[in-house]
Amino acid sequence: MALAVTIIIAVAICFLTVLFSYRYVRKTFDSIDQVLDSVLAKNTDLPLEATADNRLSKLTHKAVKIIQMNTMDISQTRQEKEIIQSFISDMSHQMKTPLSGIAMYTDLLLEGRITEAERQEFLSRVKMGTEKLQWMMDSLVKMSRLEVGAIELSPVSTGIKQTISDSISTVYGAAAKKNISIQTAYFEDVSLLHDRKWTSEAITNILENAIKYSSANREINISLETLPIYTKISITDYGIGIAPDEWNSIFKRFYRGRNAKGVDGAGLGLYLASLIFHKQDGYILVDSKPGKYTTFSMFLQNCKK
Amino acid sequence: MPVLSTQGLKKHYGKEPHIVRALDGIDIAVEAGEFVAVVGMSGSGKSTLLHMLGGLDKPTDGKVIVDGQELAKMSDEQLTIFRRRNVGFVFQSYNLVPILSVYENIVLPIELDGNTIDRAFIDEIIDTLGLGEKRDNLPNMLSGGQRQRVAIARALATKPSILLADEPTGNLDTKTSQDVLGVLKMTSTKFHQTMMMITHNEQIAQLSDRVIHIEDGKIVREGRS
Amino acid sequence: MKNNNGAVIRRLTGRSLQSNKKRNFFIITAIALTTLLIASVFSIGMSLMESMKMQETRLMGTVAHAAITQPTASQMEQLNQLNYVKAAGTGNNVAFVKTTPQMGDMNLSLHYFDKTEWEKLRAPAFTDIAGSYPQKENEIMVPLWVLERLGIENPSIGMEIPLSYYTENGNNGALVNEVFNLSGWFTSYMYIRSGNIDSILVSEELSQEYGKTAEANGSASVLFDNSSRVLEYCEQLKLDLGLSETQKVKIVPAFDVDPGDMRTTLIALSTVIAFLIFTGYLLIYNVLYISVSRDVRFYGLLKTLGTTPKQIKRVVIGQIVRLCIIGIPIGAAVAFLLSFVAVPLFLSNLGSIATGTVVSFSPLIYLGAALFALFTALLGAFKPAKKAASISPIEAQKFTGIKINKSRVYSSVNGKPYKMAFRNIFRDRKRAAIVLLSLFLGITTFITITTLITSMDTDNYVASYLESDFMLQNNTVMVGYPEQKFTSAFMDTIKSLPGFESLRVTTLEWMRLDYSPDEFGEYVDDYIKRNNAEGLTEQNIYDNFTGIIAGIDREALTELNKTMDKPIDIDAFERGEFALIATNTPNLFENVDELTIFPMVCTSESGMQERPGSEPIKVPVGGFVPQSFGKICRSFAPNVFVSNTLMNAVYGEPIVLKLHIDVAQGYEEQALDTLKQITDEVYEVSRQSKLEAQEELRASKIMLYILGGGVALILALIGILNFVNVMSVGIVVRKQELATLECVGMSRKQVRRMLVSEGLGYAVITLFFVFTAGNAITFGIFKLFQQQATYAIFTYPFIPVLMASLAVLAICIITPENAYCSIYKSTIVERLREAE
Structure with a gap:
């Protein structure tokens, strides 16, 4: 009798366990199915709780993530397209000024009713214009390739000293013209993760900028400091300076500083420099006191030992 | 669709006439992948804003919508779980768990949600942040900069969609600040995170895509860089 | 499905424990002490119960529940098959030992037990059993006390013991002289109860030799499967076995335990345990609460990082559970070791166990203590865990570890250290309240226990329950084999005692009261209800309405009259004009005006019978005395008291139960020696003397002092631990604040003075409450105690109180001093920086 009751109870318990397990598993599958449906429909408004301390909620949360990643990828592609479009429109706009200058002088030259002195003057202006166009073309080509990722920078671990001296020798002539001396504080050579050709170009841009906005007979200081993660290359000039509210803008494409009106420039040098550093996981910061000094600090990652 | 947005966000402390309006009608929208700096003097309400966005505090009025979810509707428990899945925090005072080693601190948010640790990813973060040698040290053995890098690593570990940093370099000297900041910027870009950083330092704000100036609980200026 | 994030919670729990060693020490100590105290209380309770139970069976000399006289073989067979009978054995008398002068006064028989009877029913009631049950005809097994009387101090198996015995009762039959071989011995306790009546055990062979059988000369003992249904089973037995007219089922008399008494014990026990849990709770709660408040940043941070409130609760509760795993076994182990020493001490000082005490090691004690301790710990952890879980991340960010009471504006402190100290004490009022309560409870308990013990005035105690300097009692009477022990020659010896002053005699005989339902109906109904003796017919009642009649002297009533509303006319009583009924409910006897008493006689052979040649007498009822008057046990009919004059007139020479002897002052010791x-x-005469009782009481008072003092000390220790924890943690938390104070120009001396004043403040406040409310509580508890122990005289234990107060003061000064020194090792700058 007792045995029979025990068996009946045992069977009943087994049956109930199986029944409830089955129902539980079925429910769970239904929920997973629901989540997957939402993923397919790219619907982030999931019917299930994504903020509970259980596994189903975790699953829901991850599904939402997947959907978001997907949408983000799409919007990223769209953004890139927009960058190229704005780039093209910017470029055509920037080219208009030198081109129209060249066109005007060429017209004047063709009309022929000018003195020899005027002819010389116009020709040299046309030359300047074409040089500027040439330089812009070069920069734009570089930029466009960098920006859309047509060329990849290949940062390798090499000494920075050579890179810096490459840049200095490039701008040496320009500096000498304004009687500006470039002082480099002594530093031990360090290996930094960078692409020498492009980095040198970026530093050159900063140096050119410094020379451009410095008054004659001043100094430009270069120093180097190693931090735990980055090494900082600072270039300080004692020129017109940049107001703090402009700090955020100067690295923008075609941006010309308010104080830079009288100075030649296309607003591409700093942009290109910052782009090059970003592409190498580095960055540029500016610090300045208008009328006193401007310091550009460039950060490059140290090599891991 | 913005990842992070507020609508008429208000936070008031106390009662009339001694009411303090820490936030007084803030409307912002941050797109995915954007790096926004919030600049303001101390007491301008910028920390309160960050707390609201991270679900650490509840608004008096208005909405905070993160990843399409309205935070005010959640319970304490839900908010906590929401935080550990979606938000990474970096604070001025590091806030490392003193009883856990560097590695354990970094993986804590992952383990809290019972997820498998993606070792390769964690190793990459640790490597990037130069913490490899300090892995098994306790936080009190580290310098300020190192501690903040651990905090950054921890904030990145769960690959959260949003990174909230409250004066992350406030306790560091200028040089270390620049170092840590660079890391923060670099990693967040690398891992496609949306970041909002509070600072009172304009120089630090340069790294951001956008700067929001707050004064007396209101947005006074907003500019794309 | 639950989230799989248990591992990290366990790790956090473990690490939290590792980083809070000092706090762990306090909590483990608290848990261990709580376990120890609870286990000790359980252990004493269980041991007492087991000892009482054991005493019961040992005094009975059997574990059986009932006996059937003269069972037949077929009845035995049936008996063994009944499902409610666990065991049944037989035994029979074989012969009666002739007592020699050397053996003195004793009543020995030779007895045979069968295998079941010996092994299952008798042996468990004996102790120190050596050797084996007699097998051969000339073998015997003897109780140790008998061997001693025979002059054998060191018995050995096989030694020869000569005995003379009669084969039939009453010196009838043949007198046989035989030399037996000792096959074994044991300690029997029966003789204590029965007045030197005991048995020597012999073999079956000897029994058969004299043709003795259970059917003719013995009885069967029965052990039922359920001790609470003995009465029911006995009735069942009668039906199932078809007992004949002459066969009787006797229930083994077990000592009555008053259920009311049990309830009081139970209430007392629960109160004590509740109290222990409460004190343990206070300490654990406070230590944890402080630790959680200190770790606000930690828990807030965990929450910021995504630890849910539930997980945080698990971290806190998990810590306490792990600490329990360490603390409870420690407490239980100490309790286990202690129970070897403390429990027997305590039990023997309770004085009611005569047959040796057992210490119970029932796993229930430790399981119970562990459960209660765990309960205490969880209770203590619950609120701190809730607090930890509800910490808001924002608050944690701002937290500096210092709580400031905003609701109150203080007057200027003028930088006076003691004023700042006072403010510091009440900075967190809740915490201050708990510490003060804990200290207060500990010290008040200490004072209360000391007061109760010192108040137990031994002289007063002895005087309250011993009416005279000496009391002698004839033990044969109560066992039911009355024998006149106090003969007139004996009385003469007493009267010649040195310094003899007076002698009071209590005599006792048996009687049957003439029953009629009109008169005694109410009483009998009440009796039946109380004793569950349903199913008696009127005839049964009439036949068995027997009881005790006792004769007393006038002096016995003089004392009683002082407490009576209606004094008894002693002169008339002395003249034998009326009788007194012993009862606590006189209204049951409203209809009884006159008693008709049939004198009876009680012998060991034939039980109770009408006294031959005596006439019933009629005596009016003259009043009532309390049930417990004269400390005489009761039977079916109420006890009746008459004057000794009347007793002598009716019973001739009634049996003397008690002698109360008084001697002149200063002669007590001499008289005691003679007595x-x-x-x-x-052995049949027991003696009580004030002198011996006082000695005994003094000894047990010291023991109580040690035990009670120990408990009180542990409780005080818990209070002090709590204080030490709060104070030292409080100072460490305020490290930065103290450093700031130093920076703004407070000298170290002043800081120290401030901290010491703080400690002193706690001490002064605590002592203030102890001396006001605490003393009131002590006095209140004393009053309650006095209701139980009327002999107690309130004595305030000045010296222990003084010492306790000094100890509290000392600790309250030393703790802050110590804590400050420990943080002083670092410089101000370091301390300021460390605060981050």
Whole structure:
């Protein structure tokens, strides 16, 4: 009798366990199915709780993530397209000024009713214009390739000293013209993760900028400091300076500083420099006191030992 | 669709006439992948804003919508779980768990949600942040900069969609600040995170895509860089 | 499905424990002490119960529940098959030992037990069993006390013991002289109860030799499967076995335990345990609460990082559970070791166990203590865990570890250290309240226990329950084999005691009251209800309405009259004009005006019978005395008291139960010596003397002092631990604040003075409450205690109180001093920086 009751109870318990397990598993599958449906429909408004301390909620949360990643990828592609479009429109706009200058002088030259002195003057202006166009073309080509990722920078671990001296020798002539001396504080050579050709170009841009906005007979200081993660290359000039509210803008494409009106420039040098550093996981910061000094600090990652 | 947005966000402390309006009608929208700096003097309400966005505090009025979810509707428990899945925090005072080693601190948010640790990813973060040698040290053995890098690593570990940093370099000297900041910027870009950083330092704000100036609980200026 | 994030919670729990060693120490100590105290209380309770139970069976000399006289073989067979019978054995009398002068006063028989009877029913009631049950005809097994009387101090198996015995009762039959071989011995306790009646065990062979059988000369003992249904089973037995007219089922008399008494014990026990849990709770709660408040940043941070409130609760509760795993076994182990020493001490000082005490090691004690301790710990952890879980991340960010009471504006402190100290004490009022309560409870308990013990005035105690300097009692009477022990020659010896002053005699005989339902109906109904003796017919009642009639002297009533509303006319009583009924409910006897008393006689052979040649007498009822008057046990009919004059007139020479002897002051010791000589060898006479009682009481008072003091000390220790924890943690938390104070120009001396004043403040406040409310509580508890122990005289234990107060003061000064020194090792700058 007792045995029979025990068996009946045992069977009943087994049956109930199986029944409830089955129902539980079925429910769970239904929920997973629901989540997957939402993923397919790219619907982030999931019917299930994504903020509970259980596994189903975790699953829901991850599904939402997947959907978001997907949408983000799409919007990223769209953004890139927009960058190229704005780039093209910017470029055509920037080219208009030198081109129209060249066109005007060429017209004047063709009309022929000018003195020899005027002819010389116009020709040299046309030359300047074409040089500027040439330089812009070069920069734009570089930029466009960098920006859309047509060329990849290949940062390798090499000494920075050579890179810096490459840049200095490039701008040496320009500096000498304004009687500006470039002082480099002594530093031990360090290996930094960078692409020498492009980095040198970026530093050159900063140096050119410094020379451009410095008054004659001043100094430009270069120093180097190693931090735990980055090494900082600072270039300080004692020129017109940049107001703090402009700090955020100067690295923008075609941006010309308010104080830079009288100075030649296309607003591409700093942009290109910052782009090059970003592409190498580095960055540029500016610090300045208008009328006193401007310091550009460039950060490059140290090599891991 | 913005990842992070507020609508008429208000936070008031106390009662009339001694009411303090820490936030007084803030409307912002941050797109995915954007790096926004919030600049303001101390007491301008910028920390309160960050707390609201991270679900650490509840608004008096208005909405905070993160990843399409309205935070005010959640319970304490839900908010906590929401935080550990979606938000990474970096604070001025590091806030490392003193009883856990560097590695354990970094993986804590992952383990809290019972997820498998993606070792390769964690190793990459640790490597990037130069913490490899300090892995098994306790936080009190580290310098300020190192501690903040651990905090950054921890904030990145769960690959959260949003990174909230409250004066992350406030306790560091200028040089270390620049170092840590660079890391923060670099990693967040690398891992496609949306970041909002509070600072009172304009120089630090340069790294951001956008700067929001707050004064007396209101947005006074907003500019794309 | 639950989230799989248990591992990290366990790790956090473990690490939290590792980083809070000092706090762990306090909590483990608290848990261990709580376990120890609870286990000790359980252990004493269980041991007492087991000892009482064991005493019961040992005094009975059997574990059986009932006996059937003269069972037949077929009845035995049936008996063994009944499902409610666990065991049944038989035994029979074989012969009666002739007592020699050397053996002194004793009543020995030779007895045979069968295998079941010996092994299952008798042996468990004996102790120190050596050797084996007799097998051969000339083998015997003897109780140790009998061997001693025979002059054998060191018995050995096989030694020869000569005995003379009669084969039939009453010196009838043949007198046989035989030399037996000793096959074994044991300690029997029966003789204590029965007045030197005991048995020597012999073999079956000897029994058969004299043709003795259970059917003719013995009885069967029965052990039922359920001790609470003995009455029911006995009735069942009668039906199932078809007992004949002459066969009787006797229930083994077990000592009545008053259920009311049990309830009081139970209430007392629960109160004590509740109290222990409460004190343990206070300490654990406070230590944890402080630790959680200190770790606000930690828990807030965990929450910021995504630890849910539930997980945080698990971290806190998990810590306490792990600490329990360490603390409870420690407490239980100490309790286990302690129970070897403390429990027997305690039990023997309770004085009610005569047959040796057992210490219970029932796993229930430790399981119970562990459960209660765990309960205490969880109770203590619950609120701190909730607090930890509800910490808001924002608050944690701002937290500096210092709580400031905003609701109150203080007057200027003028930088006076003691004023700042006072403010510091009440900075967190809740915490201050708990510490003060804990200290207060500990010290008040200490004072209360000391007061109760010192108040137990021994002289007063002895005087309250011993009416005279000496009391002798004839033990044969109560066992049911009355024998006149206090003969007139004996009385003469008493009267010649040195310094003899007076002698009071209590006599006792048996009687049957003439029953009629009109008169005694109410009483009998009440009796039946109380004793569950349903199913009696009127005839049964009439036949068995027997009881005890006792004769007393006038002096016995003089004392009683002082407490009576209606004094008894002693002169008339002395003249035998009326009788007194012993009852606590006189209204049951409203219809009884006159008693008709049939004198009876009680012998060991034939039980109770009408006294031959005596006539019933009629005596009016003259009043009532309390049930417990004269400390005489009761039977079916109420006890009746008459004057000794009347007793002598009716019973001739009634049996003397008690002698109350008083001697002149200063002669007590001499008289005691003489009495010892007379009575020490006579086992049927027991002696009580004020002198001995006082000695005994003094000894047990010291023991109580040690035990009670120990408990009180542990409780005080818990209070002090709590204080030490709060104070030292409080100072460490305020490290930065103290450093700031130093920076703004407070000298180290002043800081120290401030901290010491703080400690002193706690001490002064605590002592203030102890001396006001605490003393009131002590006095209140004393009053309650006095209701139980009327002999107690309130004595305030000045010296222990003074010492306790000094100890509290000392600790309250030393703790802050110590804590400050420990943080002083670092410089101000370091301390300021460390605060991050």
